[in-house]
Amino acid sequence: METSSTSGAASAESIVVENLHKRYGDFEALDGISFSIKPGEIVGFLGPNGAGKTTTMKILTCFMSATGGSARVAGFDVQKDSAEVRRRVGYLPENVPLYDEMIVFDYLRFVAELRGVARARRQERIRAVAELTGLEQVMGRTISELSKGYRQRVGLAQAIIHEPDVIVLDEPTTGLDPNQIIEIRDVIKTIGKEKTIIFSTHILQEVTAVCDRIIIINRGKIVADGSLHELEVRVAKAEPGLVVSYEGEASDALNAWLSNLAGVEGVSEVGGRPGSSTYRLKTLDKAATRRALLAGEPGVARELLSLREAEPTLEAIFRLYTGGETEEGARVEVSVADTSVMSSGGEDVVAQQGDAPVEASSENLNASPSEGAESMVDEAAAMDETSESEEVSRG
Numbered sequence: 001m002e003t004s005s006t007s008g009a010a011s012a013e014s015i016v017v018e019n020l021h022k023r024y025g026d027f028e029a030l031d032g033i034s035f036s037i038k039p040g041e042i043v044g045f046l047g048p049n050g051a052g053k054t055t056t057m058k059i060l061t062c063f064m065s066a067t068g069g070s071a072r073v074a075g076f077d078v079q080k081d082s083a084e085v086r087r088r089v090g091y092l093p094e095n096v097p098l099y100d101e102m103i104v105f106d107y108l109r110f111v112a113e114l115r116g117v118a119r120a121r122r123q124e125r126i127r128a129v130a131e132l133t134g135l136e137q138v139m140g141r142t143i144s145e146l147s148k149g150y151r152q153r154v155g156l157a158q159a160i161i162h163e164p165d166v167i168v169l170d171e172p173t174t175g176l177d178p179n180q181i182i183e184i185r186d187v188i189k190t191i192g193k194e195k196t197i198i199f200s201t202h203i204l205q206e207v208t209a210v211c212d213r214i215i216i217i218n219r220g221k222i223v224a225d226g227s228l229h230e231l232e233v234r235v236a237k238a239e240p241g242l243v244v245s246y247e248g249e250a251s252d253a254l255n256a257w258l259s260n261l262a263g264v265e266g267v268s269e270v271g272g273r274p275g276s277s278t279y280r281l282k283t284l285d286k287a288a289t290r291r292a293l294l295a296g297e298p299g300v301a302r303e304l305l306s307l308r309e310a311e312p313t314l315e316a317i318f319r320l321y322t323g324g325e326t327e328e329g330a331r332v333e334v335s336v337a338d339t340s341v342m343s344s345g346g347e348d349v350v351a352q353q354g355d356a357p358v359e360a361s362s363e364n365l366n367a368s369p370s371e372g373a374e375s376m377v378d379e380a381a382a383m384d385e386t387s388e389s390e391e392v393s394r395g
């Protein structure tokens with residue numbers, strides 16, 4: 001193996017970023033970020049539009065150079081040992097540049113060659129990644145014929161064909177439908193059993209479903225770094241909320257009654273099963289609100305189906321960690337989270353009647369299309385597929 005005076009391949013960390021800066025003209029896109037990732041970790045890199053996620057990923061994968069600070073991947077400096085880094089890193093860009101006219105098998109063989117996989121091993125590697133990413137059935141198909149979910153599998157396959165130690169995925173599920181999202185997440189989890197993965201996302205559920213740890217970036221600075229559980233607990237304490245579900249369709253009267261309950265600061269309808277209505281209540285006094293809900297109000301309230309702790313929303317997380325300040329003009333679209341994912345509020349489930357648990361979630365929490373032309377198509381598609389979401393504008 002080639003060595004270099006700057007290499008530190010024996011490093012205990014897979015990724016070490018120190019005081020990294022990136023300037024585009026006068027604009028500081030990365031303002032001295034630092035973090036490190038251990039081998040085998042799956043880390044979610046979360047941030048609103050324009051936060052600096054893609055910039056960071058491009059630097060880590062040697063697609064772009066930093067203007068200050070340093071980054072090491074698999075022990076090698078991205079600036080000084082870029083060839084070594086490229087050998088050890090797999091990258092799925094936001095829009096993977098697939099060759100539409102190529103057959104999947106030929107494309108993977110081409111990438112394997114490009115990535116320096118020895119000729120004798122190429123067949124074996126193609127077979128292995130096809131199996132891992134579930135591409136076996138489409139190996140003979142032309143890429144242009146593939147669904148978006150399968151194209152993304154091809155993107156993942158090309159990222160791991162050379163057996164990298166570290167895998168960098170830029171919004172790997174953006175633009176996919178809910179089934180495709182679940183499939184791609186499963187693939188990521190499987191790959192993550194053996195590899196270090198960092199992936200960027202706007203989707204909070206993505207992080208809860210896949211990650212060990214979460215790093216939040218905003219305006220080019222790291223604003224939070226910790227385990228998901230730590231973050232959930234902090235947000236739940238900072239912004240307590242309840243989700244309540246009633247029999248019968250939503251009504252103005254019910255909404256008005258909920259809005260006036262003790263402690264309630266805000267009410268939003270979040271869907272629910274046909275024949276039922278579910279609301280998220282932002283409350284300053286959870287105990288008082290709960291008592292009032294349970295006491296009911298004969299003229300308005302219907303049968304209470306369930307009452308539970310609300311999961312933190314992406315909006316709440318950003319508010320807590322960014323003080324509500326995001327990149328100017330950025331818009332974060334949030335939806336009410338799947339309450340089943342929340343781990344910190346088990347003791348707060350005080351009522352659950354009937355046999356129908358509330359389904360109050362939308363899978364996608366996507367940001368608005370960015371100015372960047374390359375991401376517009378995917379993000380627009382994602383927006384189309386987002387349902388039951390509420391949009392929050394910030395300026």
Ligand SMILES: Nc1ncnc2c1ncn2[C@@H]1O[C@H](COP(=O)(O)OP(=O)(O)OP(=O)(O)O)[C@@H](O)[C@H]1O
Nearest residue numbers: 024029047048049050051052053054055056370375
């Ligand atoms: N080539 C460029 N020239 C000038 N400014 C750029 C360039 N690339 C990115 N930027 C700006 O740098 C900031 C960070 O962009 P980046 O793409 O890293 O953000 P992001 O967190 O990945 O956002 P998104 O979620 O929208 O993809 C944004 O304000 C963006 O407009």
